[in-house]
Amino acid sequence: MSLLDRNDRRKHLTVFRSIFPRDIEQTYNEPARLLLSEEWVISSCMSCDDPPCMRLSEHEIECPEFPEFSYERDFSVCPVRAIRWSYESETPEIDNRLCIGCGLCAVRCPVGAIYRKDNHMGVVRRRSEQYTVRIPYTRSGVEKQRGQLTIVNKIAWKHRFQKESDQIMRKIYHALSNVDGRSMIPNLLVRNLLISLGYKCAISRSGDVYTRIDAVYSGKASWDKTLGAIEIEFGRDTLDASRSILDDIAVLHSRSNIDKDRNCAMVVCLSFPNKRQGYFQVIKDIKNVLGLEIQTLSLGALLILTWNSSIINLGKKEFYADFDHLSIRQATEFRLGRTINISEGCLGILEPKK
Ligand code: SF4
Ligand code: SF4
Structure with missing residues (x-):
């Protein structure tokens, strides 16, 4: 469900200007990097319309193979409710006092903008004016961003959230x-x-x-x-x-x-x-x-x-x-x-x- 249907407090979202990432890579405890043109740049939050780092979709939390199973319709990604949307920054924000460091929000981000360093979770705010642009939060803007993220989702890459110890x-x-x-x-x-x-x-x-x-x-x-x-x-x-x-x-x-x-x-x-x-x-x-x-x-x-x-x-x-x-x-x-x-x-x- 688009946030458009749920509130009118969103003002902007972020899209790529004209160059799309060709590849994405991540090393432990760092945000991912995107290969844009010939340059690797640190990824940053796209202010997704329906942020996968925060919300699961209907088809992920139901199993039609078990029609009689009465299931919980809780769409939260974060099991302890430590991530919330900030209408000021127009990105997700993580309350590190609540966060248990499970990494679930991070591994669902299509561009790897959430990471953990020094025992703290962080979301990289938008950095590169060169490759991305903020556009008004309108229906056409949402469609444009969705189209772009569909392309990004086709890139085969592996999250490397943190190395276990x-x-x-x-x-x-x-x-x-x-x-x-x-x-x-x-x-x-x-x-x-x-x-x-x-x-x-x-x-x-x-x-x-x-x-x-x-x-x-x-x-x-x-x-x-x-x-x-x-x-x-x-x-x-x-x-x-x-x-x-x-x-x-x-x-x-x-x-x-x-x-x-x-x-x-x-x-x-x-x-x-x-x-x-x-x-x-x-x-x-x-x-x-x-x-x-x-x-x-x-x-x-x-x-x-x-x-x-x-x-x-x-x-x-x-x-x-x-x-x-x-x-x-x-x-x-x-x-x-x-x-x-x-x-x-x-x-x-x-x-x-x-
Ligand atoms: S952190 Fe990632 S998934 Fe969440 S809103 Fe930003 S780009 Fe989208
Ligand atoms: S890493 Fe923290 S904020 Fe993210 S889903 Fe896990 S507990 Fe929630």
Whole structure:
């Protein structure tokens, strides 16, 4: 939905003059750079009409493959509401006191104008009079900008938000430890990370009693038939998550005609459960008895994959871990194409805590 339909406080937006970027590149903790003509210039905010850094679209937050799933219609990109529109600067602004540094807003910016440096998120305001121009916020202006951003979106480039480290992960996990377990923040965070990784994802509407499925997801591309249920467990009760996911598979099989063998179900947890907790034994039992491989992903792994614009394939069950193989480090490194800079057992991100 265009902001034109919602308010009349916008005055301007930004468009390229005549030269369009031919390429975009980004290094960690820097805004992206655009190749304009023969020159690399630092990217800056285009003051998008319907800013993707702030708002998800309808088709991203619904999964028509699950018609009976009643989903939350919250379009916020930021799970903690730390980004807002400034009508003074006509760019988004980030409240760093609220921001947890998940990078979701940054990796959705088509020109890479949001970045993190020295533990602060920033939005680059318009810099180059030479290549961009501010135009009045009118219907024709909006159409012009949309046309230009459609072209920019065709450039294949990878966001490099920030390189992971134990310290960065500890900060994010610490920030999340203050979150009320009943709030929607964990579910919004997981939903939006999966959307950034190229899936459609819908989270259960708060208060819905029809099913207790936390979320469902499906492939975005028409050729990708992957779909599945998700249990999101940020508390300590991960054993419950392995049992609940089994319940989800059964409900979807019997009530919604989603064949159990088609269901690429997964559990997303804050930290990998400890071997002694029994979670991975249940996951192994499910595989042995029913032939279903339930994948386990941690929040940290989802963040690392998102910060690097990784392409993942949940249909291949590449994040399957069980009692005999308690790690997703190798699978995550395969998708990153490099070694992960997280020490073994750190926060239970890639394997159980030491
Ligand atoms: S930060 Fe990026 S996505 Fe957000 S309004 Fe600016 S250009 Fe658009
Ligand atoms: S980095 Fe995450 S928490 Fe911070 S403003 Fe962006 S979306 Fe919100």
